[in-house]
Amino acid sequence: xxxxxxxxxxxxxxxxxxxxxxxxxxxxxxVFLEAGKDLDITYGSDSHFAATQSFLRTIxxxxxxxxxxxxxxxxxxxxxxAGGGTTIYxxxxxxSTPRDYGQWPISYEELLPYIELAKERYHVSRWPLEELSHxxxxxxxxxxxxxxxxxxxxxxxxxxxxxxYHDRCRKCRCCILGCRYNAKSNALTIxxxxxxxxxxxVRDNCLAVRLNTDLSGKKIESVTYLKRVKTGRxxxxxxxxxxxxxxxxxxxxxxxxxxxxxxxxxxGSALANSSGQVGKNLRGHFMRATYSILQRDDVRTYxxxxxELNDLYANYDKGYMLEFNMVAPPTYMGAMVEVMETAxxxxxxxxxxxxxxRQYSRLVISAPLVRSFDNGFxxxxxxxxxxxxxxxxxxxxxxxxxxxxxxxxxxxAGVAHAHSIMLAAGADPAQMYAGGIDVVHKVGTxxxxxxxxxxxxxxxxxxxxxxxxxxxxxxxxxxxxxxxCAFIIYCLAYKTADAMLGRPRAxxxxxxxxxx
Amino acid sequence: MNRRDFIRYSSxxxxxxxxxxxxxxxxxxxxxxxxxxAATSSAKGSVRPWAAITAAVDVLVPAxxxxxxxxxxxxxxxxxxxxxxxxxxxxxxxxxxxxRYARAVARKKFTACSAxxxxxxxxxxxxxxxxxxxxxxxMLTGMLSLSMIGTFEDNTAExxxxxxxxxxxxxxxxxxxxxxxxxxxxxxxYTFPVMLKKGVRP
Numbered sequence: 163x164x165x166x167x168x169x170x171x172x173x174x175x176x177x178x179x180x181x182x183x184x185x186x187x188x189x190x191x192x193v194f195l196e197a198g199k200d201l202d203i204t205y206g207s208d209s210h211f212a213a214t215q216s217f218l219r220t221i222x223x224x225x226x227x228x229x230x231x232x233x234x235x236x237x238x239x240x241x242x243x244a245g246g247g248t249t250i251y252x253x254x255x256x257x258s259t260p261r262d263y264g265q266w267p268i269s270y271e272e273l274l275p276y277i278e279l280a281k282e283r284y285h286v287s288r289w290p291l292e293e294l295s296h297x298x299x300x301x302x303x304x305x306x307x308x309x310x311x312x313x314x315x316x317x318x319x320x321x322x323x324x325x326x327y328h329d330r331c332r333k334c335r336c337c338i339l340g341c342r343y344n345a346k347s348n349a350l351t352i353x354x355x356x357x358x359x360x361x362x363x364v365r366d367n368c369l370a371v372r373l374n375t376d377l378s379g380k381k382i383e384s385v386t387y388l389k390r391v392k393t394g395r396x397x398x399x400x401x402x403x404x405x406x407x408x409x410x411x412x413x414x415x416x417x418x419x420x421x422x423x424x425x426x427x428x429x430g431s432a433l434a435n436s437s438g439q440v441g442k443n444l445r446g447h448f449m450r451a452t453y454s455i456l457q458r459d460d461v462r463t464y465x466x467x468x469x470e471l472n473d474l475y476a477n478y479d480k481g482y483m484l485e486f487n488m489v490a491p492p493t494y495m496g497a498m499v500e501v502m503e504t505a506x507x508x509x510x511x512x513x514x515x516x517x518x519x520r521q522y523s524r525l526v527i528s529a530p531l532v533r534s535f536d537n538g539f540x541x542x543x544x545x546x547x548x549x550x551x552x553x554x555x556x557x558x559x560x561x562x563x564x565x566x567x568x569x570x571x572x573x574x575a576g577v578a579h580a581h582s583i584m585l586a587a588g589a590d591p592a593q594m595y596a597g598g599i600d601v602v603h604k605v606g607t608x609x610x611x612x613x614x615x616x617x618x619x620x621x622x623x624x625x626x627x628x629x630x631x632x633x634x635x636x637x638x639x640x641x642x643x644x645x646x647c648a649f650i651i652y653c654l655a656y657k658t659a660d661a662m663l664g665r666p667r668a669x670x671x672x673x674x675x676x677x678x
Numbered sequence: 679m680n681r682r683d684f685i686r687y688s689s690x691x692x693x694x695x696x697x698x699x700x701x702x703x704x705x706x707x708x709x710x711x712x713x714x715x716a717a718t719s720s721a722k723g724s725v726r727p728w729a730a731i732t733a734a735v736d737v738l739v740p741a742x743x744x745x746x747x748x749x750x751x752x753x754x755x756x757x758x759x760x761x762x763x764x765x766x767x768x769x770x771x772x773x774x775x776x777x778r779y780a781r782a783v784a785r786k787k788f789t790a791c792s793a794x795x796x797x798x799x800x801x802x803x804x805x806x807x808x809x810x811x812x813x814x815x816x817m818l819t820g821m822l823s824l825s826m827i828g829t830f831e832d833n834t835a836e837x838x839x840x841x842x843x844x845x846x847x848x849x850x851x852x853x854x855x856x857x858x859x860x861x862x863x864x865x866x867x868y869t870f871p872v873m874l875k876k877g878v879r880p
Contacts, residue, residue, distance in 0.1 A: 504808060508801045511822065513740050519826060520846050 167193035167363075170385055170407035172370045172422065175246015176651040177634035177658075178413030179349035179357060180283075184659035186360035193363045193405060194354075195387050197414070198243035200366035203344055203351055205327045244366060245350025246415065248648055252469045253315040253337050253346045254485070255286045257653070258645030259475040265538050265641035267612050268621055275667050276653040284347040284652060285321070285328075288313045295333065295466030301486050301526070302471065304587035309471040309486060313649075315347030316467050324359040326351060337468040367391065368403070371556060373410065373426040373433060373631075381629045382410045388554060400554070409630045409662070412608075413655075416444065416637040417544055420607040421559050424546045434627040439609055439618050444542040445534035445642050446604035448565050448573050451597040452580045454589035456524040463488055463525050475644065477579065481535065481572030483644050484580055487527045503598050518593075526584050530576025531602070534642040535568040539616075544607050563601060573599065603647040605636035622661035623654065634658045725765060727757035730773040730788045735760060737796045738825040745844075751825050754841050760824045772817050779803045 168190040171178045178194060186192045243249055257277045260270035280286070289311050291302060302309050316331040328351065329343035337346050344351040354364065365387075372386040384406040391399045412419045420441035426433040432440040456463075471486040510518065534540060542564070546557035565573065577596050585591060610633075611617025614626040623638055625631040634655040636647050643650060660667060727735075732752050739751030751757065761769055773788070779799040780788035788796060804822075807815050841847075 504805060508804050511738060511800060511804060512797050513742060516739055516742060516826070522845065522847055 165405060167191050167405060167407040169193070169409045169411060170195065170405050171411040171413055172385065173197070173246060173412070173414035173418070173635065174244050174349070174354055174364055175413060175415060175635065176248050176349050176648050177636070177655040178411060179245065179353040180652050180655035181411060181413070181632075181634045181659045181662075182362055183353040183356040183360070184656065185662065186357045186362040188663050191361070192357060193407070194357070194365060195368045195370050195385065195405065196244055196364060196366045197369040197418070198366065200244045200364055201249065201340070201350060203326060203355070205329070205343065244354060244364060245348055248348035249340050249350045250338050251348065251646075251648055252487075253348070253467075254312050254469050254472070254646045255280075255284060255315050255347070255649040255652075256313050256472070256645035257649055258643045259478060261478065262475075262643050262645065267610070267640060273653055273657075276656045279656050280649060280652040283656075284315050284352055284649075285317060286313060286315055286347065286649070287318060289316065289318065289467075293318075294470050295488070297461050297463050297466055297488065297526075298470040298486070300461055300587055301583065305473075305583045308473055308476050309484065309583070310474045312469055312472045312485070314467065314469070317345045317347065323352075324355040326355045331467065333466050365389070369554070370414070370422055371425055371554060373422065374404075375426075375433070375628075379428070379433075380627070382407075382631050385410065409632070411658075412631065412633045413635045415635050416604045416607045416639075417559060417561075419633060419635055419637045420544050421546070421557075423608070425556050434618060434625045434631065436627050437614060437616055437618055439616060441545045441607050442543050443536075443538070443540050443606045443609050444544050444561070444563055444604060445536065445540055445606045445639070446563070446601050447531040447533060447646075448569055449529050449531050449600045449602050450573055450577050451600070452528045452530065452577050452584070453595040453597075454526050454581070454584040455518075455521045455593045456526055456584075456588050457590050458524070458588045462523045463527075477576070478644060480575055481532055481568070482576035482579075483531045483533075484576060484583070485529045485531060486583075487529055503596065506595060526587065526589060528580035528584065530573065530580050531644070531646075532565075532569050532572045532576060533644045535566060535572070536642065538609070538641045563604075565599065603636075605639035605647050606642070608633050608637040609640045610638045611640055621657075623658040624661065632658055632662065725761045725769070727752075727761035728769045728773055730776050731761055731764075731769055732757040733789055733796060734772075734776055734800065734821060735825045737793050738800065738822065740793070749841070749844060754837055756825050760821060763820065763824060768817075772821060775803065775814065775817060776800075
């Protein structure tokens, strides 16, 4: 089957859905190719929620994507489904501190109009402390006022938009499973419905495997994709299709976008890679979840938003950000067994673990995040594996990602700081746990810049080497940020949409016409 | 063995063989283990837990001797939830892995081990999880997670309340939130009167 779209978007996540909604609203025929499955966002639907209810089902549904590292395997927080990683994110939508943009070719001030736009479109707010849980207030006090409410996409009041009812957040702390009442703002419930409202088409279970260029290699003519239909738990029926389009947007995330460019290259060289930066400069946040048990009965940590507090960049110069989290049923068990140090877990499983679970309502969790320490260029990368291939015969990603000495030092300092706050709040010093090092918020594999010699795209995400291709996802990040990445991906996507539509910023800031 | 069962069992054996080959675990004894739970498997829409699955759940969530009448994992159906999540082939694969580690620590299959030996087998698996294939590690993570989570999944409200009360996860004096199936039981929740279907423009 060969058909045609004005704009083909590879990936219906944070970047793709955001830019797609704007282009569809402007009248373009937009087609999304989403590698994962579409999800039902009918109000209260179990079909959306149940799909993510437990870790095994999550894995079975492909919502988590396994990177296969050289020498070890590692689960990521990248979502392979409609809405991408935002479907299962915690809803923390921070733009970071202006100081954090020192190594970026775009200043915070230049990005500010898009920050304001994204806040409006994604209904971002910072809840007042008095509306947070008792637990949050307790940790706020224990930190001496350093910890404060996060900026997030948790709805404070219900609203109706583009055919979707968004309920008020009930503080059920299950954001990471997907909110079945659409109270969490994300690409699945905000911008994808808007794109559909303006007749965009979402083709789910469609894995893009190759971008086909003309003879000059400067223009993409079509994208080849595999339509995957599950025929059983471990089997699928695959058909190959081609979609032609005038313009192409790569928004498959910081892992798959460089891989798609690599799969589409010729003679061992990735597409759009005259700079040699495709797949390079992978970065993200190193994290060690820390746990303890509060020795007090007046707190129930299952009541509240999933993430309620962070340090508001108070520890920026120390290289880390502290987030204090609530506990959710599967995340507790799943996260504990997945990220806890293996030696600790060996000692805990069985009766000790059950006894620990009996203290669940007094469990306190912190997630110190450490930004990458680099000057815009790092040795960490996502490149095609030399020998290992996936079930479609395409090279698997070989991910190189290790914390350097500075990052490790920052991480240990963050863990110690989190533990000190827990102890001040009344945590049991005999029950202080720390998980293994995890990596979240991966970005930066197709860096944008002002110099085609060392960047893949310009500052609007337009590929230097291709006349009709843009990138709008976390891979654009030219340097590390301390804040969670989703919100800045939204902002960059709005910037790309403006550039593609050739419209001045003022028009994009106008109230959305479709709030009906 | 009827045709349907033959297809199911041979598919599971084939799948396990593929995984074993990928894991380069040449010592796996697939053929002997794959049929272990066949007698308890059922058709007609429900997946019944194999004996090794139930044993693993009970050793991971044992009754606490300090608490009279305490429950174990299978009392509230955690083994059934795990079995449903895994499916037939998944149970076969998990059983293969449990038996492998049981033989490594006690030289007998998992269900023939004492509870202590079974726990040692699982601990050995945990200790070796770094560097394992994603599917193998997922099996471990899923088993560990669902052994506890499964006690409250798919249960009646009465059973859930019993589990939550026993675990200290439910406070009847404070109904504004509880460790219940997420979003349920919230007294301040809004109810929208119209079910909105995706793509439908009201």
